[in-house]
Amino acid sequence: MKRHLTFVFLLICTLQLSALAQKRVLDPQVLLRDVQILSADSMAGRLSGTEGNRMAQEYIEKRFSEIGLQTYNNSYRHTFRLESRGLVVEEAVNLTGFIPGKTDKALVLTAHYDHVGERKGEIYNGADDNASGVGALLAAAAYFKKNKPYYTLVFAALDGEELGLQGANAFLENSPIALDLIQLNVNMDMLSLNDKGELYASGSYHYPALLPLLQQVKPRPQARVLTGHDRPEQGKNDWTRQSDHYQFHKRQIPFIYFGVEDHPHYHKPTDVYENINPTFYPDAAALVIDFVQLLNKKRPSLRATGSTTGS
Ligand SMILES: [Zn+2]
Numbered sequence: 210m211k212r213h214l215t216f217v218f219l220l221i222c223t224l225q226l227s228a229l230a231q232k233r234v235l236d237p238q239v240l241l242r243d244v245q246i247l248s249a250d251s252m253a254g255r256l257s258g259t260e261g262n263r264m265a266q267e268y269i270e271k272r273f274s275e276i277g278l279q280t281y282n283n284s285y286r287h288t289f290r291l292e293s294r295g296l297v298v299e300e301a302v303n304l305t306g307f308i309p310g311k312t313d314k315a316l317v318l319t320a321h322y323d324h325v326g327e328r329k330g331e332i333y334n335g336a337d338d339n340a341s342g343v344g345a346l347l348a349a350a351a352y353f354k355k356n357k358p359y360y361t362l363v364f365a366a367l368d369g370e371e372l373g374l375q376g377a378n379a380f381l382e383n384s385p386i387a388l389d390l391i392q393l394n395v396n397m398d399m400l401s402l403n404d405k406g407e408l409y410a411s412g413s414y415h416y417p418a419l420l421p422l423l424q425q426v427k428p429r430p431q432a433r434v435l436t437g438h439d440r441p442e443q444g445k446n447d448w449t450r451q452s453d454h455y456q457f458h459k460r461q462i463p464f465i466y467f468g469v470e471d472h473p474h475y476h477k478p479t480d481v482y483e484n485i486n487p488t489f490y491p492d493a494a495a496l497v498i499d500f501v502q503l504l505n506k507k508r509p510s511l512r513a514t515g516s517t518t519g520s
Pocket residue numbers: 321338339370398399452
């Protein structure tokens with residue numbers, strides 16, 4: 210009898226462990242290290258066209274290569290010219306790689322890696338905005354490299370967001386894949402700082418076919434998905450035009466934008482690694498991966514249902 214009970218106990222332990230293992234979609238230490246490196250003082254706020262920005266490019270390129278993303282035209286680097294309020298950057302750089310799926314239809318995952326640089330001698334490190342999105346982008350790439358997706362997944366770390374969403378515009382103007390193959394843009398911008406465990410998924414107002422899928426994303430211990438911040442009557446709290454996803458939306462390509470509510474460190478020198486939330490952030494990044502995985506399983510017909518508003 211005692212032996213029997215021991216066996217049952219061990220069986221339960223094993224089942225629980227495997228349930229935990231199933232849920233683990235990323236390594237929090239790797240995720241946090243990526244953010245720490247990208248938001249270090251040495252990168253000096255990663256303003257487009259600066260040495261710090263170039264260092265961030267090199268780091269992301271190295272990580273894409275370690276993870277094993279494929280290249281378009283033999284390079285992750287795609288350069289474009291950027292102009293904003295007197296600042297000219299001859300060689301702004303988007304970094305793009307992909308994992309082939311079972312279909313050419315693609316999901317484009319984006320996160321901008323640039324930030325606002327230095328002002329009056331102070332570094333704006335941009336840990337949450339948006340080293341955190343890039344960290345999650347890398348974690349998603351590593352996950353889907355090991356778990357073959359149905360859709361082809363394009364991973365784009367974009368430049369020039371802070372200067373008018375110009376990296377996203379350049380990506381779409383010169384897209385490595387036909388725009389009508391893009392089923393959805395999943396944009397990540399500020400994922401690491403929220404005290405209430407709330408990660409917003411914005412965009413289902415424009416693309417209602419995505420709402421049931423977002424509602425199926427199971428909460429994780431430290432973070433859960435809320436929908437909203439996408440209605441025109443919300444004024445400044447409508448995030449439709451706030452980050453790179455707007456360039457996709459303008460071209461009638463559906464988007465979901467993941468991000469947190471504004472916080473006191475937003476666009477301040479205090480947006481540093483030490484101020485991100487090390488328990489919320491890994492779960493928030495995992496929720497984005499859960500959503501992309503759900504899309505690969507359920508394959509909703511997104512372009513057919515279309516946009517309600519267009520721009
Ligand atoms: Zn941002």
